[in-house]
Amino acid sequence: xxxxxxxxxxxxxxxxxxxxxxxxxxxxxxxxxxxxxxxxxxxxxxxxxxxxxxxxxxxxxxxxxxxxxxxxxxxxxxxxxxxxxxxxxxxxxxxxxxxxxxxxxxxxxxxxxxxxxxxxxxxxxxxxxxxxxxxxxxxxxxxxxxxxxxxxxxxxxxxxxxxxxxxxxxxxxxxxxxxxxxxxxxxxxxxxxxxxxxxxxxxxxxxxxxxxxxxxxxxxxxxxxxxxxxxxxxxxxxxxxxxxxxxxxxxxxxxxxxxxxxxxxxxxxxxxxxxxxxxxxxxxxxxxxxxxxxxxxxxxxxxxxxxxxxxxxxxxxxxxxxxxxxxxxxxxxxxxxxxxxxxxxxxxxxxxxxxxxxxxxxxxxxxxxxxxxxxxxxxxxxxxxxxxxxxxxxxxxxxxxxxxxxxxxxxxxxxxxxxxxxxxxxxxxxxxxxxxxxxxxxxxxxxxxxxxxxxxxxxxxxxxxxx
Amino acid sequence: xxxxxxxxxxxxxxxxxxxxxxxxxxxxxxxxxxxxxxxxxxxxxxxxxxxxxxxxxxxxxxxxxxxxxxxxxxxxxxxxxxxxxxxxxxxxxxxxxxxxxxxxxx
Amino acid sequence: xxxxxxxxxxxxxxxxxxxxxxxxxxxxxxxxxxxxxxxxxxxxxxxxxxxxxxxxxxxxxxxxxxxxxxxxxxxxxxxxxxxxxxxxxxxxxxxxxxxxxxxxxxxxxxxxxxxxxxxxxxxxxxxxxxxxxxxxxxxxxxxxxxxxxxxxxxxxxxxx
Numbered sequence: 186x187x188x189x190x191x192x193x194x195x196x197x198x199x200x201x202x203x204x205x206x207x208x209x210x211x212x213x214x215x216x217x218x219x220x221x222x223x224x225x226x227x228x229x230x231x232x233x234x235x236x237x238x239x240x241x242x243x244x245x246x247x248x249x250x251x252x253x254x255x256x257x258x259x260x261x262x263x264x265x266x267x268x269x270x271x272x273x274x275x276x277x278x279x280x281x282x283x284x285x286x287x288x289x290x291x292x293x294x295x296x297x298x299x300x301x302x303x304x305x306x307x308x309x310x311x312x313x314x315x316x317x318x319x320x321x322x323x324x325x326x327x328x329x330x331x332x333x334x335x336x337x338x339x340x341x342x343x344x345x346x347x348x349x350x351x352x353x354x355x356x357x358x359x360x361x362x363x364x365x366x367x368x369x370x371x372x373x374x375x376x377x378x379x380x381x382x383x384x385x386x387x388x389x390x391x392x393x394x395x396x397x398x399x400x401x402x403x404x405x406x407x408x409x410x411x412x413x414x415x416x417x418x419x420x421x422x423x424x425x426x427x428x429x430x431x432x433x434x435x436x437x438x439x440x441x442x443x444x445x446x447x448x449x450x451x452x453x454x455x456x457x458x459x460x461x462x463x464x465x466x467x468x469x470x471x472x473x474x475x476x477x478x479x480x481x482x483x484x485x486x487x488x489x490x491x492x493x494x495x496x497x498x499x500x501x502x503x504x505x506x507x508x509x510x511x512x513x514x515x516x517x518x519x520x521x522x523x524x525x526x527x528x529x530x531x532x533x534x535x536x537x538x539x540x541x542x543x544x545x546x547x548x549x550x551x552x553x554x555x556x557x558x559x560x561x562x563x564x565x566x567x568x569x570x571x572x573x574x575x576x577x578x579x580x581x582x583x584x585x586x587x588x589x590x591x592x593x594x595x596x597x598x599x600x601x602x603x604x605x606x607x608x609x610x611x612x613x614x615x616x617x618x619x620x621x622x623x624x625x626x627x628x629x630x631x632x633x634x635x636x637x638x639x640x641x642x643x644x645x646x647x648x649x650x651x652x
Numbered sequence: 653x654x655x656x657x658x659x660x661x662x663x664x665x666x667x668x669x670x671x672x673x674x675x676x677x678x679x680x681x682x683x684x685x686x687x688x689x690x691x692x693x694x695x696x697x698x699x700x701x702x703x704x705x706x707x708x709x710x711x712x713x714x715x716x717x718x719x720x721x722x723x724x725x726x727x728x729x730x731x732x733x734x735x736x737x738x739x740x741x742x743x744x745x746x747x748x749x750x751x752x753x754x755x756x757x758x
Numbered sequence: 759x760x761x762x763x764x765x766x767x768x769x770x771x772x773x774x775x776x777x778x779x780x781x782x783x784x785x786x787x788x789x790x791x792x793x794x795x796x797x798x799x800x801x802x803x804x805x806x807x808x809x810x811x812x813x814x815x816x817x818x819x820x821x822x823x824x825x826x827x828x829x830x831x832x833x834x835x836x837x838x839x840x841x842x843x844x845x846x847x848x849x850x851x852x853x854x855x856x857x858x859x860x861x862x863x864x865x866x867x868x869x870x871x872x873x874x875x876x877x878x879x880x881x882x883x884x885x886x887x888x889x890x891x892x893x894x895x896x897x898x899x900x901x902x903x904x905x906x907x908x909x910x911x912x913x914x915x916x917x918x
Binding site for chain 3: 657660661662663664665666667669670671673674675677678684686687689690691693694697700701704705707708713716717718720721722724725726728729730731732733735736737738739740742
């Protein structure tokens, strides 16, 4: 299990040995590591499906996160190759990507609150650098803003850990949960610790009203970094940690559910509305991400296994379609040099493959059957309805329509509209960006088609937690 | 909680809170990027103090120290990268005042 | 008594650091606060942590800040001073606020010791770090490497 952390780290070290020529393998090594991780995680999930559950291996949720991380890193690394031309910087990127992968895996595999913090910071540092990678003013500023806000969030997280240490004498998930459920502690102290930790993690997840750093970071970062950020980092650093902390430590607290419901619904609606008015493609996608993460939180807040399963599947689906959209954005930016939607009007007609994959991503994001996004949104809405939150379920469906709205508008304007003056000639992007787009599109369609065939027991194993 | 810790407890928590508030104030109220980092450092010191207290008071001084040492190392990396970002921004704009530098909308 | 004095000195130095008009003074205030903090940590039974705090925070980080401050010459010194003078008028706010928070927290936390559990036998730091928290150590290695690569990425000029 620790191999997920140690192997990428070892690879990062090996690739930087002062042996001539080895440096150039950095990017390839990172790509291979991500591929291997995806395959192994998928194999583990397949095992689960057949009912074989191995002791000591990561549980359902962690396996899904590992698979998602592998897939998103593959997409991001391939896109990065097209955008980062200089060989030295490519190898630095590869080394950092390996470290980032190790960090993300560490967050997902940690069984101790403080260990989770250490790996959160490790992944965060890698991404501060990634956002600032092109060294342009916008990227540097966005990275700094993210750094400060993430730092304050970390302080809250640490305060909560400190309070728990005081109250229970331990920082591991098992230790704390045992002490909390043994009772006899002053409830208020544990609640205070929980509040601190949750506030910190909500900032990291970019949910409203703690989303201040997100639109800038996603839009100013190089497109390939946004692929990684939107696809895996924010979700791991925020949502996964929230789930682990809530369930493993505090049990399903009624009050926590209500907080998550409020935060979730506000994020879903407000971010969708904000996305409507955006001119910059990446900024629009950033707000869209906040909205989708709101859906995930709603699923979790519903509290039923159905909701949790829906949330976990949506984590995967969102990673796939959002990464695909950002890869498309990278393609447009690479060929046209801009991310401004009005300026791109009609130019996408010359990029048929990008357009096609973009349509698939949009439909999945809006929850149109038979694509992947439909299933996870359906599960979440059903879970909300059956848990009694009828109004919220209706609002969630409504926001889905909004999502379809702004995404389809972008799609139509860029890829299908006929501009008044003929736009400058533009070729379809090279294989480097097309390949990840095609891979992700295949996954979007594949999940959508395969999902109803999955046995129900598989979904339930996702919601079990490691012994 | 051991009696020496109990005597110190309120004072240390108060000091940690005061440090945190000062650090946060500095972070929010300044226009100078480096000062923002100094404020962040002070904030982290507040948390460090609190963690040491947690280790001391719960009797687990080994665990507490391990946490603090790891925390210090981790934050060094963060601050180092942050300072580099400030340097790079300075190269661009010849200034580290947020009025000149900040043009990212909310 | 000594401890209370040290804690007060710590908070005062931090406030001085925040309010100082000159950046160098601010950094020196931070360094001094780190030194006092390390003494406080030492007196709370955490000698190893105290050494780290002293060497890393009071030493390394302060040296880093001083060198960066030296590199970054405030280009419009007059302008910076003007702005700070305007802020000085509001500066009495911070000590009041910090003191206020301190007092409130002090009063609240005076009740806490009775709620919290009794102490447990302590283990040696070294044993804890190297045996129980191996993953943390690996994490530290990752983050330090990431920092090094990151600095290279951000600062290294292209070799023309």
